[in-house]
Amino acid sequence: MTSEGRRAGDPGLVKPGRSRGLLDVPRYRYLLSLLVRKEVSIRYRGSVLGWIWSFAKPAAMFVVYYLALGVFLRLNDAIEGYPIYLFSGFVLMNLFTESFGNATRSLVDNAALIKKIYMPRELFPVSSTIVALVNFLPQVVVLFVAALILGWHPTWEALGAFLLATVIAMVFATGLGMFFGSINVSFRDSQNFVELIIMVSTWASPVLYQLALVREAAPEWLFVLYQLNPLTPAVELMHLAFWEPTLDQPLPEPGAIGMFSLIAFLISFAVLFLGQLVFRRLEGRFAQDL
Amino acid sequence: MPKISERLAVHVDSVRKTFVLHHTHSLKESFVALLRRKRLTSTFNALESISIEIHEGESVALLGLNGSGKSTLLKLISGVLRPDSGEIGVRGRVAGLIEVGAGLHPDLSGRENVYLNAAILGMTREETEARFDEIVEFAGIAPFIDQEVKHYSSGMFLRLAFAVAIHTELDVLLVDEILAVGDEPFQKKCLARIAELQQAGKTLVVVSHDLGMVQRVCERGIVLRKGEVVFDGPSAEAVEFMRAS
Numbered sequence: 001m002t003s004e005g006r007r008a009g010d011p012g013l014v015k016p017g018r019s020r021g022l023l024d025v026p027r028y029r030y031l032l033s034l035l036v037r038k039e040v041s042i043r044y045r046g047s048v049l050g051w052i053w054s055f056a057k058p059a060a061m062f063v064v065y066y067l068a069l070g071v072f073l074r075l076n077d078a079i080e081g082y083p084i085y086l087f088s089g090f091v092l093m094n095l096f097t098e099s100f101g102n103a104t105r106s107l108v109d110n111a112a113l114i115k116k117i118y119m120p121r122e123l124f125p126v127s128s129t130i131v132a133l134v135n136f137l138p139q140v141v142v143l144f145v146a147a148l149i150l151g152w153h154p155t156w157e158a159l160g161a162f163l164l165a166t167v168i169a170m171v172f173a174t175g176l177g178m179f180f181g182s183i184n185v186s187f188r189d190s191q192n193f194v195e196l197i198i199m200v201s202t203w204a205s206p207v208l209y210q211l212a213l214v215r216e217a218a219p220e221w222l223f224v225l226y227q228l229n230p231l232t233p234a235v236e237l238m239h240l241a242f243w244e245p246t247l248d249q250p251l252p253e254p255g256a257i258g259m260f261s262l263i264a265f266l267i268s269f270a271v272l273f274l275g276q277l278v279f280r281r282l283e284g285r286f287a288q289d290l
Numbered sequence: 291m292p293k294i295s296e297r298l299a300v301h302v303d304s305v306r307k308t309f310v311l312h313h314t315h316s317l318k319e320s321f322v323a324l325l326r327r328k329r330l331t332s333t334f335n336a337l338e339s340i341s342i343e344i345h346e347g348e349s350v351a352l353l354g355l356n357g358s359g360k361s362t363l364l365k366l367i368s369g370v371l372r373p374d375s376g377e378i379g380v381r382g383r384v385a386g387l388i389e390v391g392a393g394l395h396p397d398l399s400g401r402e403n404v405y406l407n408a409a410i411l412g413m414t415r416e417e418t419e420a421r422f423d424e425i426v427e428f429a430g431i432a433p434f435i436d437q438e439v440k441h442y443s444s445g446m447f448l449r450l451a452f453a454v455a456i457h458t459e460l461d462v463l464l465v466d467e468i469l470a471v472g473d474e475p476f477q478k479k480c481l482a483r484i485a486e487l488q489q490a491g492k493t494l495v496v497v498s499h500d501l502g503m504v505q506r507v508c509e510r511g512i513v514l515r516k517g518e519v520v521f522d523g524p525s526a527e528a529v530e531f532m533r534a535s
Contacts, residue, residue, distance in 0.1 A: 010297075010298065010301075010379070012297070012381045012382075013298060013301055013379030013380060013381050014379060014380060014381070015369075015377065015378060015379060015380075016366075016367060016368060016369030016378060016380050016384055017368070017369020017370065017371070017372055018369070030409060030414060030415050031409040031410065034405060034406045034409050035406075037402075038395060038398060038402070038406055041398070041402075042395065042397040042398065045397050046397070113393060113410065114370075115370065116365075116370060117368070117370065117393060117410055117411065118368050118369035118370045118384075119410065119412075186312070187316060187317050187320075188316060189316050189317045189318070284372045287365065287370045287371050288309055288310075288371060289312070
Protein backbone atom coordinates (compact mmCIF):
# COMPACT_ATOMS: atom_id res chain seq x y z
CA MET A 1 0.00 0.00 0.00
CA THR A 2 1.23 3.42 -0.87
CA SER A 3 0.29 4.94 2.42
CA GLU A 4 2.22 2.30 4.32
CA GLY A 5 5.24 2.91 2.10
CA ARG A 6 5.11 6.60 2.68
CA ARG A 7 4.84 6.12 6.40
CA ALA A 8 7.84 3.81 6.34
CA GLY A 9 9.77 6.41 4.34
CA ASP A 10 8.70 9.14 6.73
CA PRO A 11 9.17 7.84 10.23
CA GLY A 12 8.80 11.33 11.71
CA LEU A 13 5.05 11.17 11.29
CA VAL A 14 3.27 9.65 14.24
CA LYS A 15 -0.36 8.89 14.82
CA PRO A 16 -1.91 11.44 17.14
CA GLY A 17 -3.88 10.38 20.18
CA ARG A 18 -2.01 7.17 20.87
CA SER A 19 -0.44 6.48 24.22
CA ARG A 20 0.99 3.56 26.10
CA GLY A 21 -1.64 3.94 28.77
CA LEU A 22 -0.49 3.84 32.37
CA LEU A 23 3.10 3.42 31.20
CA ASP A 24 2.93 6.96 29.83
CA VAL A 25 1.80 8.45 33.14
CA PRO A 26 5.35 8.98 34.50
CA ARG A 27 6.20 10.98 31.37
CA TYR A 28 3.25 13.25 32.13
CA ARG A 29 4.05 13.64 35.83
CA TYR A 30 4.25 17.43 35.58
CA LEU A 31 0.71 17.68 34.18
CA LEU A 32 -0.39 15.02 36.68
CA SER A 33 1.00 17.04 39.57
CA LEU A 34 -0.88 20.12 38.37
CA LEU A 35 -4.13 18.17 38.02
CA VAL A 36 -3.71 16.83 41.55
CA ARG A 37 -2.88 20.26 42.89
CA LYS A 38 -5.93 21.69 41.15
CA GLU A 39 -8.23 19.11 42.76
CA VAL A 40 -6.68 19.52 46.18
CA SER A 41 -6.71 23.30 46.13
CA ILE A 42 -10.25 23.77 44.82
CA ARG A 43 -11.74 21.18 47.11
CA TYR A 44 -12.16 23.39 50.15
CA ARG A 45 -11.78 26.75 48.45
CA GLY A 46 -14.48 29.11 49.55
CA SER A 47 -15.12 27.26 52.80
CA VAL A 48 -14.31 28.92 56.09
CA LEU A 49 -12.94 25.87 57.87
CA GLY A 50 -11.06 24.60 54.80
CA TRP A 51 -8.82 21.67 55.55
CA ILE A 52 -10.54 20.96 58.85
CA TRP A 53 -13.31 19.37 56.82
CA SER A 54 -11.01 16.61 55.70
CA PHE A 55 -10.74 15.68 59.39
CA ALA A 56 -14.36 16.38 60.26
CA LYS A 57 -15.95 13.87 57.90
CA PRO A 58 -13.96 10.79 58.90
CA ALA A 59 -14.09 11.88 62.54
CA ALA A 60 -17.89 12.03 62.45
CA MET A 61 -18.12 8.63 60.78
CA PHE A 62 -15.74 7.21 63.32
CA VAL A 63 -17.76 8.55 66.23
CA VAL A 64 -20.96 7.11 64.78
CA TYR A 65 -19.46 3.66 64.29
CA TYR A 66 -17.77 3.76 67.65
CA LEU A 67 -20.97 4.66 69.50
CA ALA A 68 -23.22 2.27 67.60
CA LEU A 69 -20.93 -0.74 67.47
CA GLY A 70 -18.40 -0.17 70.20
CA VAL A 71 -20.69 1.10 72.91
CA PHE A 72 -24.22 -0.01 72.08
CA LEU A 73 -23.33 -3.38 70.58
CA ARG A 74 -20.55 -3.80 73.14
CA LEU A 75 -17.75 -4.58 70.68
CA ASN A 76 -15.66 -2.45 73.01
CA ASP A 77 -15.79 -5.24 75.56
CA ALA A 78 -15.39 -8.02 73.03
CA ILE A 79 -12.37 -6.58 71.21
CA GLU A 80 -9.50 -5.21 73.23
CA GLY A 81 -8.45 -1.77 72.02
CA TYR A 82 -11.52 -1.52 69.78
CA PRO A 83 -11.11 2.20 68.94
CA ILE A 84 -7.70 1.70 67.38
CA TYR A 85 -8.87 -1.53 65.75
CA LEU A 86 -11.78 0.31 64.19
CA PHE A 87 -9.85 3.40 63.21
CA SER A 88 -6.91 1.68 61.56
CA GLY A 89 -9.16 -0.32 59.24
CA PHE A 90 -11.49 2.59 58.78
CA VAL A 91 -8.90 5.04 57.37
CA LEU A 92 -7.74 2.46 54.85
CA MET A 93 -11.32 1.88 53.75
CA ASN A 94 -11.72 5.65 53.35
CA LEU A 95 -8.72 5.68 51.05
CA PHE A 96 -10.18 2.88 48.98
CA THR A 97 -13.73 4.19 48.71
CA GLU A 98 -12.65 7.75 47.96
CA SER A 99 -10.19 6.85 45.26
CA PHE A 100 -12.54 4.26 43.74
CA GLY A 101 -15.50 6.62 43.70
CA ASN A 102 -13.52 9.58 42.37
CA ALA A 103 -11.73 7.53 39.73
CA THR A 104 -15.06 6.20 38.49
CA ARG A 105 -16.44 9.70 38.04
CA SER A 106 -13.18 11.29 36.88
CA LEU A 107 -13.82 10.89 33.15
CA VAL A 108 -17.33 12.29 33.26
CA ASP A 109 -16.18 15.13 35.53
CA ASN A 110 -13.44 16.07 33.08
CA ALA A 111 -15.63 15.73 30.00
CA ALA A 112 -14.91 19.29 28.87
CA LEU A 113 -11.20 18.57 28.66
CA ILE A 114 -11.44 15.08 27.24
CA LYS A 115 -13.64 16.27 24.39
CA LYS A 116 -11.30 19.05 23.37
CA ILE A 117 -7.70 18.33 24.13
CA TYR A 118 -5.77 15.13 23.87
CA MET A 119 -3.75 13.78 26.76
CA PRO A 120 -3.47 10.23 28.06
CA ARG A 121 -6.88 9.79 29.66
CA GLU A 122 -5.41 7.49 32.30
CA LEU A 123 -4.22 10.69 33.98
CA PHE A 124 -7.73 11.36 35.29
CA PRO A 125 -8.34 8.19 37.31
CA VAL A 126 -4.71 8.18 38.43
CA SER A 127 -4.90 11.77 39.62
CA SER A 128 -8.10 11.08 41.58
CA THR A 129 -6.37 8.20 43.33
CA ILE A 130 -3.49 10.48 44.24
CA VAL A 131 -5.93 13.12 45.50
CA ALA A 132 -7.47 10.44 47.73
CA LEU A 133 -3.98 9.62 48.98
CA VAL A 134 -3.39 13.28 49.84
CA ASN A 135 -6.60 13.28 51.89
CA PHE A 136 -5.58 10.00 53.50
CA LEU A 137 -2.38 11.45 54.93
CA PRO A 138 -3.89 13.67 57.65
CA GLN A 139 -5.98 10.71 58.79
CA VAL A 140 -2.82 8.62 58.98
CA VAL A 141 -1.24 11.31 61.11
CA VAL A 142 -4.17 11.07 63.53
CA LEU A 143 -3.84 7.28 63.51
CA PHE A 144 -0.12 7.48 64.27
CA VAL A 145 -0.65 9.87 67.14
CA ALA A 146 -3.51 7.84 68.60
CA ALA A 147 -1.52 4.62 68.36
CA LEU A 148 1.53 6.23 69.97
CA ILE A 149 -0.58 7.42 72.87
CA LEU A 150 -1.88 3.87 73.32
CA GLY A 151 1.65 2.55 73.64
CA TRP A 152 2.46 1.70 70.03
CA HIS A 153 6.08 1.68 68.90
CA PRO A 154 6.80 2.01 65.22
CA THR A 155 8.67 -0.99 63.89
CA TRP A 156 9.85 -1.82 60.40
CA GLU A 157 7.32 -4.67 60.27
CA ALA A 158 4.50 -2.30 61.17
CA LEU A 159 5.54 0.26 58.58
CA GLY A 160 5.95 -2.47 55.96
CA ALA A 161 2.47 -3.83 56.67
CA PHE A 162 1.04 -0.32 56.52
CA LEU A 163 2.72 0.43 53.17
CA LEU A 164 1.63 -2.89 51.69
CA ALA A 165 -1.96 -2.25 52.77
CA THR A 166 -1.85 1.23 51.22
CA VAL A 167 -0.46 -0.07 47.94
CA ILE A 168 -3.08 -2.82 47.74
CA ALA A 169 -5.94 -0.40 48.42
CA MET A 170 -4.71 2.20 45.91
CA VAL A 171 -3.88 -0.19 43.09
CA PHE A 172 -7.12 -2.08 43.55
CA ALA A 173 -9.12 1.18 43.61
CA THR A 174 -7.36 2.54 40.51
CA GLY A 175 -7.98 -0.68 38.58
CA LEU A 176 -11.63 -0.82 39.54
CA GLY A 177 -11.99 2.91 38.93
CA MET A 178 -10.59 2.62 35.41
CA PHE A 179 -12.86 -0.32 34.70
CA PHE A 180 -16.08 1.25 35.94
CA GLY A 181 -15.06 4.75 34.92
CA SER A 182 -14.62 3.84 31.27
CA ILE A 183 -17.97 2.05 31.24
CA ASN A 184 -19.49 5.06 32.99
CA VAL A 185 -18.77 7.19 29.92
CA SER A 186 -21.47 5.38 27.96
CA PHE A 187 -23.61 4.05 30.78
CA ARG A 188 -24.08 6.18 33.87
CA ASP A 189 -25.47 3.11 35.61
CA SER A 190 -21.88 2.33 36.35
CA GLN A 191 -21.41 5.06 38.94
CA ASN A 192 -24.55 4.03 40.79
CA PHE A 193 -23.34 0.47 40.84
CA VAL A 194 -20.02 1.67 42.22
CA GLU A 195 -21.80 3.53 45.01
CA LEU A 196 -23.42 0.24 45.90
CA ILE A 197 -20.07 -1.56 45.99
CA ILE A 198 -18.62 1.22 48.12
CA MET A 199 -21.50 0.97 50.58
CA VAL A 200 -21.04 -2.77 50.92
CA SER A 201 -17.24 -2.77 50.99
CA THR A 202 -16.91 -1.45 54.55
CA TRP A 203 -19.02 -4.36 55.75
CA ALA A 204 -17.43 -6.94 53.47
CA SER A 205 -14.05 -6.73 55.20
CA PRO A 206 -13.18 -6.89 58.89
CA VAL A 207 -13.29 -3.17 59.59
CA LEU A 208 -16.05 -3.08 62.18
CA TYR A 209 -15.88 -6.65 63.50
CA GLN A 210 -13.23 -9.32 63.79
CA LEU A 211 -12.19 -11.79 61.13
CA ALA A 212 -12.70 -14.64 63.60
CA LEU A 213 -16.46 -13.97 63.63
CA VAL A 214 -16.64 -14.67 59.89
CA ARG A 215 -14.64 -17.87 60.30
CA GLU A 216 -17.10 -19.09 62.92
CA ALA A 217 -20.23 -18.15 61.04
CA ALA A 218 -19.35 -18.81 57.41
CA PRO A 219 -18.71 -22.11 55.64
CA GLU A 220 -15.12 -22.78 54.67
CA TRP A 221 -15.46 -21.83 50.98
CA LEU A 222 -17.15 -18.55 51.85
CA PHE A 223 -14.44 -17.70 54.34
CA VAL A 224 -11.80 -18.31 51.68
CA LEU A 225 -13.75 -16.13 49.27
CA TYR A 226 -14.03 -13.46 51.94
CA GLN A 227 -10.28 -13.44 52.37
CA LEU A 228 -9.72 -13.34 48.62
CA ASN A 229 -11.26 -9.88 48.67
CA PRO A 230 -8.03 -7.85 48.55
CA LEU A 231 -9.43 -5.43 51.10
CA THR A 232 -9.70 -8.12 53.78
CA PRO A 233 -5.94 -8.78 54.04
CA ALA A 234 -5.29 -5.05 53.52
CA VAL A 235 -7.42 -4.20 56.56
CA GLU A 236 -5.82 -7.05 58.49
CA LEU A 237 -2.41 -5.64 57.62
CA MET A 238 -3.51 -2.33 59.13
CA HIS A 239 -4.56 -4.18 62.28
CA LEU A 240 -1.23 -5.98 62.30
CA ALA A 241 0.58 -2.66 61.99
CA PHE A 242 -1.30 -0.47 64.45
CA TRP A 243 -3.62 -2.52 66.62
CA GLU A 244 -1.86 -5.76 67.53
CA PRO A 245 1.27 -4.13 68.92
CA THR A 246 -0.90 -2.23 71.42
CA LEU A 247 -2.46 -5.40 72.86
CA ASP A 248 -1.41 -6.72 76.27
CA GLN A 249 -0.97 -10.24 74.98
CA PRO A 250 -0.30 -11.12 71.35
CA LEU A 251 -3.02 -12.88 69.38
CA PRO A 252 -2.94 -16.65 69.69
CA GLU A 253 -2.68 -17.37 65.99
CA PRO A 254 -1.50 -15.10 63.19
CA GLY A 255 -3.61 -16.90 60.59
CA ALA A 256 -2.85 -17.02 56.91
CA ILE A 257 -2.44 -13.28 56.53
CA GLY A 258 0.91 -13.56 54.76
CA MET A 259 -0.43 -15.76 52.01
CA PHE A 260 -3.63 -13.77 51.55
CA SER A 261 -1.70 -10.50 51.50
CA LEU A 262 0.42 -11.84 48.68
CA ILE A 263 -2.71 -12.97 46.84
CA ALA A 264 -4.33 -9.57 47.46
CA PHE A 265 -1.24 -7.86 46.07
CA LEU A 266 -1.40 -10.00 42.93
CA ILE A 267 -5.17 -9.63 42.54
CA SER A 268 -5.02 -5.86 42.84
CA PHE A 269 -2.41 -5.63 40.08
CA ALA A 270 -4.41 -8.09 37.96
CA VAL A 271 -7.46 -5.84 38.40
CA LEU A 272 -5.35 -2.82 37.43
CA PHE A 273 -4.26 -4.66 34.28
CA LEU A 274 -7.85 -5.61 33.49
CA GLY A 275 -9.00 -2.05 34.15
CA GLN A 276 -6.35 -0.74 31.77
CA LEU A 277 -7.39 -3.25 29.10
CA VAL A 278 -11.05 -2.26 29.24
CA PHE A 279 -10.08 1.41 29.45
CA ARG A 280 -8.01 1.13 26.27
CA ARG A 281 -10.76 -0.70 24.44
CA LEU A 282 -13.31 1.96 25.27
CA GLU A 283 -10.98 4.98 25.14
CA GLY A 284 -11.53 5.64 21.43
CA ARG A 285 -15.14 6.50 22.14
CA PHE A 286 -14.63 8.74 25.17
CA ALA A 287 -14.49 12.03 23.27
CA GLN A 288 -17.64 11.35 21.29
CA ASP A 289 -19.72 9.65 23.97
CA LEU A 290 -19.19 12.09 26.81
CA MET B 291 6.42 34.82 3.71
CA PRO B 292 7.94 31.95 5.64
CA LYS B 293 9.60 29.12 3.85
CA ILE B 294 7.48 26.01 3.44
CA SER B 295 9.31 22.80 4.02
CA GLU B 296 9.20 19.73 1.82
CA ARG B 297 8.42 17.64 4.88
CA LEU B 298 4.87 16.91 5.85
CA ALA B 299 3.64 18.22 9.19
CA VAL B 300 0.19 16.70 8.94
CA HIS B 301 -0.85 13.87 6.71
CA VAL B 302 -4.52 12.93 6.54
CA ASP B 303 -4.85 9.81 4.45
CA SER B 304 -8.35 8.81 3.27
CA VAL B 305 -9.84 9.36 6.68
CA ARG B 306 -13.45 8.62 7.39
CA LYS B 307 -15.20 9.50 10.62
CA THR B 308 -18.63 8.24 11.47
CA PHE B 309 -20.48 9.23 14.58
CA VAL B 310 -22.74 6.73 16.21
CA LEU B 311 -25.67 8.47 17.78
CA HIS B 312 -26.91 6.58 20.81
CA HIS B 313 -30.59 6.80 21.42
CA THR B 314 -30.30 5.23 24.84
CA HIS B 315 -28.34 6.34 27.87
CA SER B 316 -28.64 3.54 30.35
CA LEU B 317 -28.53 -0.21 30.35
CA LYS B 318 -32.22 -0.29 31.16
CA GLU B 319 -33.14 1.85 28.18
CA SER B 320 -30.94 -0.26 25.92
CA PHE B 321 -32.59 -3.40 27.18
CA VAL B 322 -36.09 -2.03 26.72
CA ALA B 323 -35.21 -0.80 23.24
CA LEU B 324 -33.83 -4.23 22.36
CA LEU B 325 -37.00 -5.90 23.52
CA ARG B 326 -39.09 -3.53 21.45
CA ARG B 327 -36.77 -4.06 18.49
CA LYS B 328 -36.11 -0.36 18.25
CA ARG B 329 -32.84 0.84 16.81
CA LEU B 330 -30.32 1.60 19.53
CA THR B 331 -28.17 3.79 17.34
CA SER B 332 -27.99 5.60 14.05
CA THR B 333 -24.90 6.76 12.23
CA PHE B 334 -23.80 10.05 10.77
CA ASN B 335 -20.81 10.50 8.49
CA ALA B 336 -18.91 13.57 9.62
CA LEU B 337 -16.00 13.03 7.24
CA GLU B 338 -15.98 10.87 4.14
CA SER B 339 -12.62 9.67 2.96
CA ILE B 340 -10.67 12.88 3.25
CA SER B 341 -7.03 13.19 2.21
CA ILE B 342 -4.99 16.27 2.98
CA GLU B 343 -1.27 16.93 3.07
CA ILE B 344 0.01 19.89 5.05
CA HIS B 345 3.68 20.78 4.90
CA GLU B 346 5.77 22.21 7.70
CA GLY B 347 5.46 25.97 7.90
CA GLU B 348 2.19 26.11 6.02
CA SER B 349 -0.83 28.04 7.27
CA VAL B 350 -4.02 26.39 6.21
CA ALA B 351 -7.58 27.56 6.73
CA LEU B 352 -10.39 25.07 6.93
CA LEU B 353 -13.54 26.66 5.60
CA GLY B 354 -17.08 25.48 5.40
CA LEU B 355 -20.52 25.94 6.80
CA ASN B 356 -21.53 24.66 10.21
CA GLY B 357 -21.60 20.89 10.26
CA SER B 358 -19.25 20.49 7.32
CA GLY B 359 -16.74 18.57 9.44
CA LYS B 360 -14.10 21.25 10.13
CA SER B 361 -13.95 20.83 13.87
CA THR B 362 -14.12 17.07 13.57
CA LEU B 363 -11.07 17.21 11.33
CA LEU B 364 -9.20 19.36 13.87
CA LYS B 365 -10.10 16.94 16.64
CA LEU B 366 -8.84 14.04 14.56
CA ILE B 367 -5.54 15.80 13.93
CA SER B 368 -5.13 16.61 17.62
CA GLY B 369 -5.85 13.02 18.61
CA VAL B 370 -9.01 13.71 20.59
CA LEU B 371 -10.96 11.62 18.12
CA ARG B 372 -9.75 8.59 16.21
CA PRO B 373 -10.56 7.94 12.56
CA ASP B 374 -12.82 5.01 11.73
CA SER B 375 -10.76 4.25 8.66
CA GLY B 376 -7.72 5.78 7.04
CA GLU B 377 -4.70 7.15 8.82
CA ILE B 378 -3.44 10.38 10.26
CA GLY B 379 0.18 11.24 10.86
CA VAL B 380 1.61 14.34 12.48
CA ARG B 381 5.18 15.49 13.00
CA GLY B 382 6.31 17.04 16.23
CA ARG B 383 4.20 18.29 19.08
CA VAL B 384 0.65 19.29 18.32
CA ALA B 385 -0.99 21.94 20.48
CA GLY B 386 -4.60 21.06 20.91
CA LEU B 387 -5.84 24.59 20.75
CA ILE B 388 -9.31 23.44 20.01
CA GLU B 389 -11.74 25.90 21.49
CA VAL B 390 -9.84 28.33 23.57
CA GLY B 391 -10.47 28.14 27.29
CA ALA B 392 -11.40 24.50 27.65
CA GLY B 393 -8.71 24.02 30.26
CA LEU B 394 -9.43 27.05 32.42
CA HIS B 395 -10.82 26.39 35.86
CA PRO B 396 -12.93 29.20 37.38
CA ASP B 397 -11.85 28.48 40.97
CA LEU B 398 -8.14 28.78 40.27
CA SER B 399 -6.23 32.03 40.08
CA GLY B 400 -5.03 33.42 36.78
CA ARG B 401 -1.49 32.36 37.60
CA GLU B 402 -2.47 28.78 38.42
CA ASN B 403 -4.56 28.63 35.29
CA VAL B 404 -1.67 29.72 33.10
CA TYR B 405 0.46 26.85 34.36
CA LEU B 406 -2.33 24.29 34.24
CA ASN B 407 -3.60 25.28 30.83
CA ALA B 408 -0.11 25.42 29.35
CA ALA B 409 0.59 21.94 30.72
CA ILE B 410 -2.67 20.66 29.28
CA LEU B 411 -1.64 22.04 25.91
CA GLY B 412 1.62 20.13 26.17
CA MET B 413 4.14 22.61 27.61
CA THR B 414 6.71 21.75 30.25
CA ARG B 415 7.23 23.70 33.46
CA GLU B 416 10.41 25.35 32.15
CA GLU B 417 8.73 26.44 28.91
CA THR B 418 5.82 27.94 30.83
CA GLU B 419 8.08 29.76 33.28
CA ALA B 420 10.10 31.22 30.44
CA ARG B 421 6.97 32.62 28.78
CA PHE B 422 4.93 33.45 31.84
CA ASP B 423 5.52 37.22 31.86
CA GLU B 424 5.00 37.41 28.14
CA ILE B 425 1.66 35.60 28.44
CA VAL B 426 0.40 37.88 31.22
CA GLU B 427 1.59 40.95 29.35
CA PHE B 428 -0.11 39.73 26.18
CA ALA B 429 -3.41 39.11 27.95
CA GLY B 430 -3.14 42.51 29.65
CA ILE B 431 -4.32 41.21 33.00
CA ALA B 432 -1.19 41.71 35.09
CA PRO B 433 -2.98 43.40 38.06
CA PHE B 434 -5.47 40.52 38.30
CA ILE B 435 -3.16 37.57 37.80
CA ASP B 436 -3.54 36.29 41.37
CA GLN B 437 -7.31 36.61 41.43
CA GLU B 438 -9.61 33.73 40.79
CA VAL B 439 -10.60 33.50 37.17
CA LYS B 440 -14.31 33.46 37.98
CA HIS B 441 -14.03 37.12 38.95
CA TYR B 442 -12.66 38.01 35.52
CA SER B 443 -14.82 39.68 32.92
CA SER B 444 -15.59 37.43 29.99
CA GLY B 445 -13.19 39.42 27.85
CA MET B 446 -10.33 38.97 30.32
CA PHE B 447 -11.11 35.29 30.60
CA LEU B 448 -10.89 34.75 26.86
CA ARG B 449 -7.81 36.94 26.50
CA LEU B 450 -6.01 34.92 29.13
CA ALA B 451 -7.00 31.62 27.53
CA PHE B 452 -5.97 32.83 24.13
CA ALA B 453 -2.69 34.28 25.39
CA VAL B 454 -1.72 30.91 26.88
CA ALA B 455 -2.75 29.04 23.78
CA ILE B 456 -0.90 31.25 21.37
CA HIS B 457 2.30 31.11 23.39
CA THR B 458 2.51 27.33 23.38
CA GLU B 459 5.02 27.38 20.51
CA LEU B 460 4.58 23.75 19.67
CA ASP B 461 5.20 22.54 16.14
CA VAL B 462 1.63 22.35 14.92
CA LEU B 463 -1.07 24.71 16.15
CA LEU B 464 -4.71 23.93 15.65
CA VAL B 465 -6.99 26.92 16.08
CA ASP B 466 -10.75 26.89 16.23
CA GLU B 467 -12.56 30.22 15.70
CA ILE B 468 -9.38 32.11 16.11
CA LEU B 469 -10.25 35.76 16.46
CA ALA B 470 -13.71 35.76 17.87
CA VAL B 471 -11.90 37.07 20.92
CA GLY B 472 -11.29 40.49 22.25
CA ASP B 473 -11.47 44.03 20.96
CA GLU B 474 -9.79 45.57 17.96
CA PRO B 475 -6.37 46.22 19.59
CA PHE B 476 -6.28 42.70 21.00
CA GLN B 477 -7.10 41.22 17.62
CA LYS B 478 -4.25 43.20 16.09
CA LYS B 479 -1.90 41.83 18.73
CA CYS B 480 -3.11 38.33 17.95
CA LEU B 481 -2.51 38.73 14.25
CA ALA B 482 0.98 40.06 14.94
CA ARG B 483 1.66 37.09 17.17
CA ILE B 484 0.42 34.68 14.51
CA ALA B 485 2.73 36.32 11.98
CA GLU B 486 5.61 35.71 14.42
CA LEU B 487 4.68 32.06 14.68
CA GLN B 488 4.55 31.80 10.91
CA GLN B 489 7.99 33.39 10.67
CA ALA B 490 9.25 30.83 13.16
CA GLY B 491 8.14 28.10 10.77
CA LYS B 492 5.20 26.78 12.78
CA THR B 493 2.42 24.97 11.02
CA LEU B 494 -1.04 26.45 11.50
CA VAL B 495 -4.40 24.89 10.85
CA VAL B 496 -7.16 27.41 11.37
CA VAL B 497 -10.91 27.06 11.44
CA SER B 498 -12.82 30.29 11.07
CA HIS B 499 -15.90 31.86 9.62
CA ASP B 500 -14.19 35.23 9.29
CA LEU B 501 -13.31 35.00 5.60
CA GLY B 502 -11.49 38.32 5.42
CA MET B 503 -9.20 37.41 8.29
CA VAL B 504 -8.58 33.93 6.92
CA GLN B 505 -7.50 35.39 3.62
CA ARG B 506 -4.94 37.62 5.32
CA VAL B 507 -3.53 34.99 7.69
CA CYS B 508 -3.45 31.84 5.59
CA GLU B 509 -2.03 31.29 2.16
CA ARG B 510 -3.98 28.10 1.59
CA GLY B 511 -7.64 27.34 2.07
CA ILE B 512 -9.49 24.06 2.11
CA VAL B 513 -13.25 24.12 1.75
CA LEU B 514 -15.23 21.28 3.26
CA ARG B 515 -18.82 20.47 2.45
CA LYS B 516 -20.73 17.64 4.09
CA GLY B 517 -17.52 15.94 5.09
CA GLU B 518 -15.77 16.16 1.75
CA VAL B 519 -13.06 18.41 0.35
CA VAL B 520 -14.65 20.49 -2.39
CA PHE B 521 -11.84 22.99 -2.85
CA ASP B 522 -8.14 23.08 -2.00
CA GLY B 523 -5.97 25.95 -3.16
CA PRO B 524 -4.87 29.54 -2.50
CA SER B 525 -6.89 31.09 0.28
CA ALA B 526 -8.16 33.98 -1.83
CA GLU B 527 -9.70 31.53 -4.28
CA ALA B 528 -11.03 29.40 -1.44
CA VAL B 529 -12.76 32.45 0.00
CA GLU B 530 -14.24 33.26 -3.41
CA PHE B 531 -15.40 29.69 -3.70
CA MET B 532 -17.06 29.98 -0.30
CA ARG B 533 -18.75 33.27 -1.18
CA ALA B 534 -19.94 31.96 -4.55
CA SER B 535 -21.53 28.84 -3.13
